[in-house]
Amino acid sequence: MPRPISIPTLKAGEVEAIDALYQGTKDVRRRTHAQIILLAGEQGMIAPEIAGIVRTDDQTVRNWFKRWMAEGIEGFKDRPMPDAPSKVTKAYKEQALMAVRCRPRALCQPYSMWTYQRLADYMAEQTGIRVSSETLRRVLLEGGIVLSRPQHKVSSPDPDYLLKKDD
Structure with missing residues (x-):
């Protein structure tokens, strides 16, 4: 069983900064990370309780606790992931x-x-x-090419076809 981990109570300035991020971001992951820290730092909740609220596992919550303590609010940003080399040459x-x-x-x-x-x-x-x-x-x-569905056109070799069609 993992040992309990908690974060210290948040200071007023930290709460304001995290809340501003929580309210202002459109990035769902950053919002969830902020929510995890707010629940732990403001309400003293532990990882299993928070995991149930944010629908993740305990270890993920603990990882965010550690990242918060190490990096502060800058830790909410996702680290850049290296791109896989393109298959398309x-x-x-x-x-x-x-x-x-x-x-x-x-x-x-x-x-x-x-x-x-x-x-x-x-x-x-x-x-x-x-x-x-x-x-x-x-x-x-x-390359400037878009595949589209075929457009079926009804036609006739009859020279009066258009007149007959309108009737």
Whole structure:
């Protein structure tokens, strides 16, 4: 069982600063972090009680206690997370743009129109790189291409078709 951890009672200036952050932020995580410290420092609540209120686990609350004591209000900010390297290379983008400009049947595919998912599957077969249909949508958008649903148009070779249609 983890040993109990508590934070000292908050000073008036600390309460005002945390409350201003709590009331003013639109970032849900920062608001929750502020709430954890306010509940502990103002009301003397312990980690399990706070965890039940903010719907997290005891250890997360204890971690925020420790961070508060070490860094103060600056500790409410999330630390920057390193970005994962992108799977989508320049060559992949170029190949996707070339593929989408071709009819699927010309590339031996069993359908007549591209969808983002179909194109993602085709590109995975061709390149070995699997990306989501949303990622592929963004790649195509960068290239100025947006896939849309087909617009079905009813027409007739009859020269009087438009006149007859209006009747």
